[in-house]
Amino acid sequence: MNLKGKNILLISVKFFNYEVLIKHKLEKMSASVSLFDERPSNSFFSKAIIRIKKEMYSVKINQYFNEVIEKIRDEKYDYFLLIKGEATPKFFLDFLKANNPGIKFIFYTYDSFKNNSNGLDILSYFDAKFTFDSQDAVQYQMNFRPLFFAQDYGNLYGKNKEFQNDLAFIGTAHSDRYLISEKAKSWCNGHQLKMFTFYYSPSKLLFKYKKATDKNFKNFDYKDISFNSLSHNEIIDVYRNTKVILDINHPGQDGLTMRTFETLGAGRKLITTNPKIKKYPFYDPQNIYIIEREAIKFDISFFLTDFKEMNSEIRESMSLRGWINEVFGLSSIKHWEQVLEQ
Numbered sequence: 001m002n003l004k005g006k007n008i009l010l011i012s013v014k015f016f017n018y019e020v021l022i023k024h025k026l027e028k029m030s031a032s033v034s035l036f037d038e039r040p041s042n043s044f045f046s047k048a049i050i051r052i053k054k055e056m057y058s059v060k061i062n063q064y065f066n067e068v069i070e071k072i073r074d075e076k077y078d079y080f081l082l083i084k085g086e087a088t089p090k091f092f093l094d095f096l097k098a099n100n101p102g103i104k105f106i107f108y109t110y111d112s113f114k115n116n117s118n119g120l121d122i123l124s125y126f127d128a129k130f131t132f133d134s135q136d137a138v139q140y141q142m143n144f145r146p147l148f149f150a151q152d153y154g155n156l157y158g159k160n161k162e163f164q165n166d167l168a169f170i171g172t173a174h175s176d177r178y179l180i181s182e183k184a185k186s187w188c189n190g191h192q193l194k195m196f197t198f199y200y201s202p203s204k205l206l207f208k209y210k211k212a213t214d215k216n217f218k219n220f221d222y223k224d225i226s227f228n229s230l231s232h233n234e235i236i237d238v239y240r241n242t243k244v245i246l247d248i249n250h251p252g253q254d255g256l257t258m259r260t261f262e263t264l265g266a267g268r269k270l271i272t273t274n275p276k277i278k279k280y281p282f283y284d285p286q287n288i289y290i291i292e293r294e295a296i297k298f299d300i301s302f303f304l305t306d307f308k309e310m311n312s313e314i315r316e317s318m319s320l321r322g323w324i325n326e327v328f329g330l331s332s333i334k335h336w337e338q339v340l341e342q
Contacts (some may be wrong), residue, residue: 001330007076009096010060011068013038015110017232018258019083019148025320034072038087040064044203050087051116058089064119065092073099079107079328082126085119093125099270104128108327110147112136112253116309130327132255134276134339146280147258148323149265152236157267158309165242165305166193167271170235171259173199173207173225176216177248180273180296184246187298196238200229239266244303246270251293256280261318264288267307271298281335 008031023033039046040060049057069092077100082088085107091245096103107126109119112133120140123129129142137144145304167188181197188195201207204227210217210342230238244306245263247270249256251301254276263270264282271289278290286308291297316322325331 002029003328003330006031008033008079008081009072009075009077010035010081010083011038011088012081013086014042015083016229016258016276018150021320022083022324025151025324029321029324034075034077036068036071038082038084040087044206046275047202050118054087054118057078057087061066061087062089062091065089068092069095076100077103079104079106081108081327083108084111084114084116085109085122087118088122088309090122090125093122097125102160106130106327108145109133109136110255110258111142112255115250115291117250128327128329134279135254138340141295145323145326146256146318146339147261148320149261149318150320152232153239153262153266154319156236157242157265157315159267160240161306163241163243164194165196165238167244167246168174168196168198168238168242169246169248170196170198170238171200171231171248173201173217173220175248175251176293178220178224178250179216179294180291181246183296183308184271184298193302193303196242197224198230198238200226239263239268242268244269244271247274249274259309263269264310265315265318269302269307271302276339279339282310282318284310 003026008026010023010033010222014037014123019035023035026033035245039050080096105126106128107123108130110132113120113136129140130145131137132146134144136142167184171177178199185195185197207225211220244270245259247259247263248259256274256277260270260272264287269287271291273293275290277283277288289299289302314335326333
């Protein structure tokens with residue numbers, strides 16, 4: 001079984017251009033893909049209201065999905081892949097099923113339901129349901145499937161032995177990220193190591209609000225924040241020139257970040273705040289160092305050893321192609337089950 005000649009409807013929130021990379025990879029696998037944003041708008045207000053009180057935005061959401069219906073009414077789809085599921089209304093799903101007999105519905109989320117529970121209302125519509133969160137997989141009887149790395153990161157694997165940066169952090173400013181990253185930078189300075197940092201905020205208003213109300217932002221220096229994110233190619237360049245990447249997960253999330261997979265897929269060493277990574281089949285203390293949020297300690301010896309080559313089968317399963325194969329039922333990857341068993 002393969003995707004050659006299959007017609008796929010992909011609806012996804014925008015997440016750092018990964019929805020476009022998924023579309024392109026599916027097309028390389030000889031599928032036809034229609035891609036639509038799940039949100040009517042990506043303004044700060046729209047994102048916030050959908051997340052906090054979707055009902056208040058229902059008129060706009062319904063209008064948008066009716067417009068999508070008109071655009072796809074004459075199409076016949078074999079698969080529908082929904083990523084996140086925070087705004088899609090039930091009437092749209094009813095239309096899709098009625099208009100496309102035999103269509104397979106696939107749901108994937110890279111957010112924990114305790115952070116955003118919108119998708120729970122529509123789960124029953126789907127034939128295959130996947131989550132990156134192991135606890136949600138058990139609680140809601142879903143398939144457990146972690147995230148992935150794109151090929152641009154994979155192309156760095158096995159290359160570069162000389163690096164400009166010993167450590168790098170790139171990420172959206174939230175929770176205690178700034179505090180942890182700045183502690184890492186201070187430690188690096190004291191050990192003659194060079195660290196690159198980039199903090200992004202999607203909104204000046206949000207940043208000012210956080211600065212006034214969140215103790216984690218109290219000492220956040222304005223010169224350290226950017227309201228424009230790095231491009232995909234700029235991030236790749238940072239990885240190309242960095243030996244170790246710092247990953248600081250959201251305190252309320254158990255699933256592994258995209259940054260985790262990008263880092264290991266690129267053959268870069270990882271420092272992370274997520275202790276759950278020990279359960280995963282690719283965990284190796286030579287490549288992955290775990291820090292505790294409340295008692296941060298670094299070890300210079302971690303920076304002195306090279307990245308240890310990964311098992312090729314496990315690494316392939318971590319790739320975007322591995323993700324697509326599993327989500328579309330083209331392969332079954334058993335080694336993720338060990339995360340749920342422990």
